[in-house]
Amino acid sequence: MTTTAREIASQPKIWRCALADHSAQATDLLSLPGSRVLVLGCGTSAFVAESFAVLREAAGLGQTDAAYASEPWPWRDYDAVIVLSRSGTTTEVIAALDALPDGVRTIAVTGVADSPIAQRADDVLLLDFADEESVVQTRFPTTILLLARNAFGEDVGGLPGQAEIALAQPSGIDVSRYTHFVYLGSGWTYGLAQEAALKIREAAQAWAESYPALDYRHGPLAVADDRSLVWIIGPVEASLIRDIEHTGATVITGTQDPLVELALTQQLAVAIAEYRGLNPDTPRHLTRSIVLS
Structure with missing residues (x-):
């Protein structure tokens, strides 16, 4: 590990x-x-x-x-x-x-x-x-x-216990199916969506995006297809799910507390990195802290 x-x-x-x-x-x-x-x-x-x-x-x-x-x-x-x-x-x-x-x-x-x-x-x-x-x-x-x-x-x-159970379960996501990862959030969970997408980019060097949930239909939806995984963190409108699924993309709607969902997205980033033959401990071009001369 x-x-x-x-x-x-x-x-x-x-x-x-x-x-x-x-x-x-x-x-x-x-x-x-x-x-x-x-x-x-x-x-x-x-x-x-x-x-x-x-x-x-x-x-x-x-x-x-x-x-x-x-x-x-x-x-x-x-x-x-x-x-x-x-x-x-x-x-x-x-x-x-x-x-x-x-x-x-x-x-x-x-x-x-x-x-x-x-x-x-x-x-x-x-x-x-x-x-x-x-x-x-x-x-x-x-x-x-x-x-x-x-x-x-x-x-x-109750969140530590929820996270313990959630992180111990297999994700059920076949990472080989996807080349495009999108995270959506609303209100405070939009920050989580941005962080989730960053983890994919950092650890797995993969194409990952993040948007406010309802704004996703205002343009970014155009690139979604059957190789896209769209993960919505927090509450979501049913009509948005239908619109995304119409593109052929797979939609995940969170059932856990948003903070637990973020931990699960971190876990997915590691799985994608490993599938791509990358070590998430040594992300390309990155250091622990940006210290400028």
Whole structure:
């Protein structure tokens, strides 16, 4: 078993640890009732930031925006900025922190205690127990979202058990049938769809896309055919399923909690990589962190 596969399978254990030992601190640092919050990240962390922002606003905790740390973003007089970085060394995230106005509270969610990002932040939610050896992130981002949902008032106590059962089952997906993978989501699950597609690209070097669910009919549907697998994470309209199936594509509609579904999509990415003769532990052109000179 590859390191990536082991780390995917370890998520139930990691989630239990997070809820048992880090719930109180996560609630204190992530909920911030009434505050205007900006969440920043790059790559996977940017997608997690998008899901986080939707979840926090939906919980009624205050205005929450998400942005790529690597892109220019407008300043809107935020009370706090949360930065997400597994390694704590990403150059663009460090630059974004350094560019913030004086006096703005900064909170880092990271896996490395003595990293440059942790050292710059006012407060740190340290998830070193969820850090990974793999280049491709799996359990670190899902643990952030698990703790965020718990902090925002959701009952997520049953998710480790659900994930344990789901990950132990065979997927039933014949990866040899497909050359095109599409993930769709809505609301906070759109961030998960983007992350799921990224995993296919990173681990398996395969053609993978992601879209807001109902927008898929507005153009991207044109390339779907019998070699396409379309996985919808979260609620879905029956008419969309019919329209996709009309192209000949195979449609999967999630029956698990969306976070568990994300873990299953990570598992599928490894299976595709192995079918293609690739090692997901050594993704092409990628490193654990983007550190620029």
